[in-house]
Amino acid sequence: MSPLKAKSNHVTIVDVATTSGFSPSTVSIVLNEAPLSRYVAAKTKERIRKAAKDLGYRPDAFARSLRNRRSHTVGVLIFDISDPFCTLILQGIERCLDSTAYLPIIMDAHNEKKQFEGYLEMLMERRVEGLIVVANWLFEEGGLLLNLRRNNLPTVVVGRDLSTDLISSVVVDNVAGGYTAMEHLYSLGHRKIAVIRGPEKLGDSNLRWQGIQQFAAEHNYQLDPRRVRLLPEALDPTSGFEGGVAATEDLLRSAADFTALLAFDDLTALGAIRALILSGRSVPGDCSVIGFDDVPPAAFCTPGLTTIRQPMEEMGRIATGWVLRAVQGPDTEDAILPPMQILSPQLLIRESTSRV
Amino acid sequence: MSPLKAKSNHVTIVDVATTSGFSPSTVSIVLNEAPLSRYVAAKTKERIRKAAKDLGYRPDAFARSLRNRRSHTVGVLIFDISDPFCTLILQGIERCLDSTAYLPIIMDAHNEKKQFEGYLEMLMERRVEGLIVVANWLFEEGGLLLNLRRNNLPTVVVGRDLSTDLISSVVVDNVAGGYTAMEHLYSLGHRKIAVIRGPEKLGDSNLRWQGIQQFAAEHNYQLDPRRVRLLPEALDPTSGFEGGVAATEDLLRSAADFTALLAFDDLTALGAIRALILSGRSVPGDCSVIGFDDVPPAAFCTPGLTTIRQPMEEMGRIATGWVLRAVQGPDTEDAILPPMQILSPQLLIRESTSRV
DNA sequence: TTGTAAGCGTTATCAT
DNA sequence: ATGATAACGCTTACAA
Numbered sequence: 001m002s003p004l005k006a007k008s009n010h011v012t013i014v015d016v017a018t019t020s021g022f023s024p025s026t027v028s029i030v031l032n033e034a035p036l037s038r039y040v041a042a043k044t045k046e047r048i049r050k051a052a053k054d055l056g057y058r059p060d061a062f063a064r065s066l067r068n069r070r071s072h073t074v075g076v077l078i079f080d081i082s083d084p085f086c087t088l089i090l091q092g093i094e095r096c097l098d099s100t101a102y103l104p105i106i107m108d109a110h111n112e113k114k115q116f117e118g119y120l121e122m123l124m125e126r127r128v129e130g131l132i133v134v135a136n137w138l139f140e141e142g143g144l145l146l147n148l149r150r151n152n153l154p155t156v157v158v159g160r161d162l163s164t165d166l167i168s169s170v171v172v173d174n175v176a177g178g179y180t181a182m183e184h185l186y187s188l189g190h191r192k193i194a195v196i197r198g199p200e201k202l203g204d205s206n207l208r209w210q211g212i213q214q215f216a217a218e219h220n221y222q223l224d225p226r227r228v229r230l231l232p233e234a235l236d237p238t239s240g241f242e243g244g245v246a247a248t249e250d251l252l253r254s255a256a257d258f259t260a261l262l263a264f265d266d267l268t269a270l271g272a273i274r275a276l277i278l279s280g281r282s283v284p285g286d287c288s289v290i291g292f293d294d295v296p297p298a299a300f301c302t303p304g305l306t307t308i309r310q311p312m313e314e315m316g317r318i319a320t321g322w323v324l325r326a327v328q329g330p331d332t333e334d335a336i337l338p339p340m341q342i343l344s345p346q347l348l349i350r351e352s353t354s355r356v
Numbered sequence: 357m358s359p360l361k362a363k364s365n366h367v368t369i370v371d372v373a374t375t376s377g378f379s380p381s382t383v384s385i386v387l388n389e390a391p392l393s394r395y396v397a398a399k400t401k402e403r404i405r406k407a408a409k410d411l412g413y414r415p416d417a418f419a420r421s422l423r424n425r426r427s428h429t430v431g432v433l434i435f436d437i438s439d440p441f442c443t444l445i446l447q448g449i450e451r452c453l454d455s456t457a458y459l460p461i462i463m464d465a466h467n468e469k470k471q472f473e474g475y476l477e478m479l480m481e482r483r484v485e486g487l488i489v490v491a492n493w494l495f496e497e498g499g500l501l502l503n504l505r506r507n508n509l510p511t512v513v514v515g516r517d518l519s520t521d522l523i524s525s526v527v528v529d530n531v532a533g534g535y536t537a538m539e540h541l542y543s544l545g546h547r548k549i550a551v552i553r554g555p556e557k558l559g560d561s562n563l564r565w566q567g568i569q570q571f572a573a574e575h576n577y578q579l580d581p582r583r584v585r586l587l588p589e590a591l592d593p594t595s596g597f598e599g600g601v602a603a604t605e606d607l608l609r610s611a612a613d614f615t616a617l618l619a620f621d622d623l624t625a626l627g628a629i630r631a632l633i634l635s636g637r638s639v640p641g642d643c644s645v646i647g648f649d650d651v652p653p654a655a656f657c658t659p660g661l662t663t664i665r666q667p668m669e670e671m672g673r674i675a676t677g678w679v680l681r682a683v684q685g686p687d688t689e690d691a692i693l694p695p696m697q698i699l700s701p702q703l704l705i706r707e708s709t710s711r712v
Numbered sequence: 713t714t715g716t717a718a719g720c721g722t723t724a725t726c727a728t
Numbered sequence: 729a730t731g732a733t734a735a736c737g738c739t740t741a742c743a744a
């Protein structure tokens with residue numbers, strides 16, 4: 001016989017009722033430990049529980065939800081599960097949900113807008129009570145927002161500021177991050193700093209650049225345009241690596257030399273390191289490199305990558321906390337729910353940066 | 357007003373029926389494009405569809421599944437979503453499911469047996485039609501199996517051989533992988549090869565070691581025990597990194613020198629490289645290093661890690677294909693479903709290995 | 713302290 | 729070519 005085969009023959013609450021000799025309602029009340037179960041005789045409870053266990057009774061989530069109008073689920077829409085950035089946020093969401101009766105329904109849009117919409121529809125059909133959207137670096141603002149608005153459902157976007165009157169968001173302070181990265185390099189004595197900016201269309205990209213410029217302005221440091229490159233638009237989140245390699249090679253070919261490189265994100269930084277090493281330079285000996293995010297590979301490489309850490313797990317937790325509050329509290333003080341939270345990034349010094 | 361707030365007021369099939377002027381049954385038939393819809397007048401269809409669209413009707417998945425006894429979902433039980441090994445398999449599963457009407461319900465056990473069992477129960481309550489278990493490196497055989505047996509549900513385990521009469525599995529050929537890794541190093545001229553084995557309790561670990569020994573025996577190569585280390589048992593899948601660092605440092609302290617190192621997996625290899633570099637050695641100049649798995653960080657580090665690649669996405673696809681077949685085909689030729697499939701690993705040469 | 717009955721939104725079966 | 733009705737398994741008023 002093949003190992004794969006099944007014939008479902010489920011035990012229902014009626015079976016438990018007849019076996020135990022009580023009515024379905026009593027069984028329901030006992031098994032759910034509903035308020036009314038306080039008035040049920042201890043012996044009755046015992047017999048019911050025994051019958052349920054013996055029969056291997058498992059309540060049908062569909063029937064239950066259909067009846068009481070609660071799905072006890074929150075939808076989690078992500079854009080690419082292979083993106084470590086997503087993964088860590090997911091962990092935060094799951095950890096936060098673990099202690100509740102809520103279940104995440106995770107859907108991965110595979111970086112395709114079409115899928116995003118389809119999955120959103122599926123989540124609605126499954127009557128999720130709240131929605132968390134993990135926006136990765138190619139979530140283009142605007143378009144998808146419209147579809148979200150129609151379903152008035154507690155919604156939190158994490159990783160991108162898309163707050164509206166109906167949607168909350170939790171993001172990292174990209175401006176502060178850019179500022180801090182620049183500050184770190186500058187304070188190590190670097191005065192010839194190359195910058196690889198993120199794709200122009202990307203919101204994060206410009207905010208980080210803003211922070212970089214701000215630091216420069218405050219310290220009378222001239223950002224030489226010859227030392228600045230722009231990552232091309234791209235779909236694949238790991239394309240930052242190749243982008244980093246290419247941008248750095250281009251930088252190396254140019255006339256302007258540099259002793260430090262500030263990359264848009266970790267993958268870009270890792271690509272930069274690859275190019276630097278291949279060109280015969282050492283990191284951080286000949287050139288310091290700093291990234292942004294603190295995705296796992298940043299810690300596993302040698303030298304370990306100095307980076308601006310986003311508290312991704314915490315972001316997931318916060319987002320989850322919000323939707324839970326919106327979902328559980330009936331309509332209590334809505335005002336306590338902030339439309340947007342900006343978390344501080346943190347400088348994480350490893351081995352890829354050093355004094356000039 | 358706070359952005360988080362909702363008041364669900366769902367449109368039902370009855371609403372569509374009254375608005376369009378037809379009965380719920382006809383609406384159902386039309387909207388589902390059921391066989392009977394062949395006999396429904398074109399104009400009727402049109403009016404019904406228009407009404408549904410205008411009202412924003414969305415069928416209730418709970419009611420539907422309750423009625424027709426099909427959840428159209430498959431449960432996916434993973435052990436750690438932050439483990440890149442898991443992630444890639446998940447991608448395969450999702451991609452394979454995308455083209456079907458099935459939805460994955462993903463649950464992450466966070467490396468805890470307790471959670472595993474709880475989530476398994478939840479999946480059963482949600483009436484998943486099939487189950488895929490992604491076993492990562494700490495899925496201890498035996499224990500959890502028992503719970504799986506009771507629910508006779510098409511089940512496939514990927515990443516660990518747990519085949520029984522009720523469970524299929526898809527795994528990589530670990531013996532061949534170990535053999536190939538050894539062969540690669542040997543063919544580059546290495547004769548002083550250090551080996552960091554995986555935790556003893558881990559099935560994979562011993563199979564890979566078997567392959568290594570087999571190659572050695574066939575080529576009259578002596579595996580010097582002084583050049584062999586064992587990774588400690590551990591919970592965290594990323595602990596391989598620290599384990600690799602520690603084992604390598606220990607190896608370096610010992611009398612026996614080596615020109616190549618074969619690591620249990622990629623993270624271990626990355627840890628080994630870290631230790632090697634810190635000790636002043638270069639990779640692959642002074643020591644070649646080979647890993648196993650081909651997780652993303654292996655490609656982003658410099659030097660890129662030579663490794664034995666597991667076709668993880670394909671494994672996910674195959675597993676999914678099996679449960680789909682078991683689920684969709686009523687009870688057609690069960691015999692075509694193999695109880696276990698062993699995929700060949702592939703040597704992926706990057707820059708961390710070179711001729712001695 | 714427990715039972716009865718209605719109904720959640722759908723779809724399958726049977727009528728018309 | 730379309731409609732009426734029952735039933736999926738559960739919870740919750742309300743009744744006893």
